[in-house]
Amino acid sequence: MIVKVENVSKTYKGGVKALNNLSFEVHEGEIFGFLGPNGSGKTTAINSLLSLLKYEEGSIEIFGEKMHPDRYDIKAQIGLVPQNVAVFEELTVIENIDYFCGLYIKDKEKRKRLVQEAIDFTSLNGYEKFLPKKLSGGLLRRLNIACGIAHKPKLIILDEPTVGVDPQSRNKILEGVKKLNEEGATIIYTSHYMDEVEQICDYIVIMDKGKVIIHGNKEKLKESISLGETIEVKLLEEYDNILDLVKELPNTLETTYKDNLLTIKSGKGQTNIPNLLDLFKNEDIKYGTIYSSVPTLNDVFLEITGKDLRD
Amino acid sequence: MDIFKTRIKVILRRRDNVFWAFIFPLLLGLFFHLGFGSLSEDNFLETTEVYIEASSLDNALITAMENVEIKDGKKLFILNQEHTKDELEVKLIAEEITGFVYGEDNEVIFRITNSGLTQTIVKSFLDQYMQINALVTKVVTTNPEVLPNVLSDLETNVTYFTSDLSSADPNANVLTLYFYALIAMACLFAAYWGINLVNDVSANMSDLGVRVEIAPTHRLKLIIIYFLAALLVHYIGNILLILFLKYILGVAFTDNIFLISLISLVGTISGIALGAFLSALIKGSRNFKEGIVTSVTLVLSALSGLMFLDLKYYVESALPIIKYINPASSLTDAFNSLYYYNDYSMYAANIINLVILSVVFIFLTYILMRGKKYDSI
Numbered sequence: 001m002i003v004k005v006e007n008v009s010k011t012y013k014g015g016v017k018a019l020n021n022l023s024f025e026v027h028e029g030e031i032f033g034f035l036g037p038n039g040s041g042k043t044t045a046i047n048s049l050l051s052l053l054k055y056e057e058g059s060i061e062i063f064g065e066k067m068h069p070d071r072y073d074i075k076a077q078i079g080l081v082p083q084n085v086a087v088f089e090e091l092t093v094i095e096n097i098d099y100f101c102g103l104y105i106k107d108k109e110k111r112k113r114l115v116q117e118a119i120d121f122t123s124l125n126g127y128e129k130f131l132p133k134k135l136s137g138g139l140l141r142r143l144n145i146a147c148g149i150a151h152k153p154k155l156i157i158l159d160e161p162t163v164g165v166d167p168q169s170r171n172k173i174l175e176g177v178k179k180l181n182e183e184g185a186t187i188i189y190t191s192h193y194m195d196e197v198e199q200i201c202d203y204i205v206i207m208d209k210g211k212v213i214i215h216g217n218k219e220k221l222k223e224s225i226s227l228g229e230t231i232e233v234k235l236l237e238e239y240d241n242i243l244d245l246v247k248e249l250p251n252t253l254e255t256t257y258k259d260n261l262l263t264i265k266s267g268k269g270q271t272n273i274p275n276l277l278d279l280f281k282n283e284d285i286k287y288g289t290i291y292s293s294v295p296t297l298n299d300v301f302l303e304i305t306g307k308d309l310r311d
Numbered sequence: 312m313d314i315f316k317t318r319i320k321v322i323l324r325r326r327d328n329v330f331w332a333f334i335f336p337l338l339l340g341l342f343f344h345l346g347f348g349s350l351s352e353d354n355f356l357e358t359t360e361v362y363i364e365a366s367s368l369d370n371a372l373i374t375a376m377e378n379v380e381i382k383d384g385k386k387l388f389i390l391n392q393e394h395t396k397d398e399l400e401v402k403l404i405a406e407e408i409t410g411f412v413y414g415e416d417n418e419v420i421f422r423i424t425n426s427g428l429t430q431t432i433v434k435s436f437l438d439q440y441m442q443i444n445a446l447v448t449k450v451v452t453t454n455p456e457v458l459p460n461v462l463s464d465l466e467t468n469v470t471y472f473t474s475d476l477s478s479a480d481p482n483a484n485v486l487t488l489y490f491y492a493l494i495a496m497a498c499l500f501a502a503y504w505g506i507n508l509v510n511d512v513s514a515n516m517s518d519l520g521v522r523v524e525i526a527p528t529h530r531l532k533l534i535i536i537y538f539l540a541a542l543l544v545h546y547i548g549n550i551l552l553i554l555f556l557k558y559i560l561g562v563a564f565t566d567n568i569f570l571i572s573l574i575s576l577v578g579t580i581s582g583i584a585l586g587a588f589l590s591a592l593i594k595g596s597r598n599f600k601e602g603i604v605t606s607v608t609l610v611l612s613a614l615s616g617l618m619f620l621d622l623k624y625y626v627e628s629a630l631p632i633i634k635y636i637n638p639a640s641s642l643t644d645a646f647n648s649l650y651y652y653n654d655y656s657m658y659a660a661n662i663i664n665l666v667i668l669s670v671v672f673i674f675l676t677y678i679l680m681r682g683k684k685y686d687s688i
Contacts, residue, residue: 051683053688054686075525075527078525080521086519098313099314
């Protein structure tokens with residue numbers, strides 16, 4: 001067990017309950033995903049985990065030991081990539097990585113090698129002498145990551161590392177996270193982007209209002225809800241009675257029709273596409289494109305909380 | 312050592328702080344020089360009442376003091392000769408007067424309890440008088456035949472209190488006090504490094520602080536390293552400022568550079584400590600804190616006489632505690648004391664006061680920062 005959080009509660013001044021009996025476990029070698037909308041308590045959970053924040057109740061263990069601000073032996077094995085880019089504006093890329101690595105690694109030669117490995121890992125080669133203000137948003141995020149992982153920690157915590165980056169940089173970051181995991185690090189990854197978490201995480205905790213609302217691997221999470229399929233059809237003409245027609249399809253849970261876009265949500269079982277095509281043919285309904293998708297983590301969140309993850 | 316070196320790089324590359332800490336005092340010194348350069352001291356002077364024990368003083372000195380003019384018949388001194396030395400001593404202790412002049416063992420003694428503008432004027436006059444007196448006495452005893460020429464030269468060339476700063480007069484004059492206040496302000500601008508120090512190691516104040524606090528390096532160790540780096544850089548900057556003022560602009564500082572350097576060192580420490588305390592006390596962004604610190608240091612400097620020399624004495628007369636809690640005041644008093652006192656007791660007292668203030672600021676900072684976990688980040 002790498003991390004064990006038991007019944008942690010945290011209330012901010014003003015009475016906002018940020019964590020409400022939060023419990024979870026992170027196992028060695030996992031990519032552990034923390035998914036939840038903004039304000040759900042993900043960052044508070046991370047800061048409590050790192051012994052930066054006071055909490056009223058509960059206990060936190062890391063590497064089997066009780067976490068405390070003075071546990072430098074535990075801290076030495078943790079790397080953090082904070083939500084906001086935390087680098088010295090006055091230092092170059094290589095100076096920043098070397099500085100933060102230096103807080104963990106005193107041996108100069110070893111540090112030099114680790115800094116170079118971090119630069120190679122985050123593909124910052126060629127930018128070593130750049131000041132942060134000269135870097136694009138994506139490169140800056142990669143620098144933020146390099147500063148957090150250069151010392152080769154056993155546990156890496158990435159708090160929303162892809163916020164505000166372009167898709168290309170985002171993919172590079174996600175590939176990097178997978179690679180770090182393959183190299184042996186246990187990862188805690190927080191995000192409000194469900195597709196990221198779905199793409200890379202082995203085990204997922206979905207949070208809302210400081211509580212774990214559901215947890216498990218992505219297959220288990222998706223199986224836990226009644227939704228089996230979402231079909232979206234772009235109709236070429238306006239049909240006033242279309243909702244009445246599709247409601248009769250087997251296993252239909254919910255239907256909507258707006259701006260000629262027809263959405264049909266069906267329960268688990270066989271796909272409704274053949275039935276839908278038959279209906280269109282029989283009723284002479286003209287359609288353009290048809291998409292069918294399996295449930296996403298957003299659907300899981302939506303079904304459990306009644307609201308969208310992006311709300 | 313690597314952390315120390317990197318911290319020095321960070322300090323030197325924070326351009327806004329470098330401007331306020333190093334460039335602004337240089338520019339202000341230059342503007343003072345340019346502004347004062349075209350002024351003679353009589354622009355600043357008003358007629359001053361001076362208490363003397365007439366019976367113990369040479370008549371020639373009394374006559375000189377009675378006759379010296381600021382300009383156009385306006386007298387520099389009005390002499391009050393009604394009291395004995397003992398009576399004057401009682402008045403001085405009771406703070407009814409700021410000083411008095413008396414003679415003892417063929418020496419003229421100017422007894423004061425505090426430095427100030429009036430005291431500076433009287434001291435400058437007496438110094439100049441004694442120098443001329445010594446010169447004339449020497450000529451009379453060694454080479455009396457040249458006496459008429461010497462007296463003629465003195466009549467032509469000696470004018471009390473008309474030397475401007477560009478003349479690099481080895482005797483301090485009243486305008487020098489402005490430059491002392493300037494150095495005091497420069498010392499206090501070390502407060503910027505105090506703000507940065509606290510901000511950069513506190514998770515509830517900056518993202519950099521988060522990285523620092525989750526690292527296995529002890530926070531106190533980093534604070535000490537950051538403090539020493541700031542002290543080194545700012546102290547060197549202050550020494551360069553003093554050298555610039557003394558040797559480039561020709562400001563008439565004392566020749567005892569060691570003592571000036573010591574004030575600067577203690578002043579820089581108190582500046583960093585003040586900044587650290589304010590940073591720990593005030594909630595807000597680094598820019599907000601820097602704005603507060605800029606205001607605070609300028610107000611403290613103003614109260615020590617930077618903008619209007621007499622303000623220091625008005626404020627300290629009305630509220631004496633200010634003298635002890637304003638580091639800028641202790642700094643200027645320490646500088647002034649190098650000119651006024653020969654036994655350096657006032658100098659030492661002000662240095663000790665600065666050390667005490669620094670310790671208090673550091674202690675308060677510790678109290679504010681001692682928690683290892685935060686309520687919120």
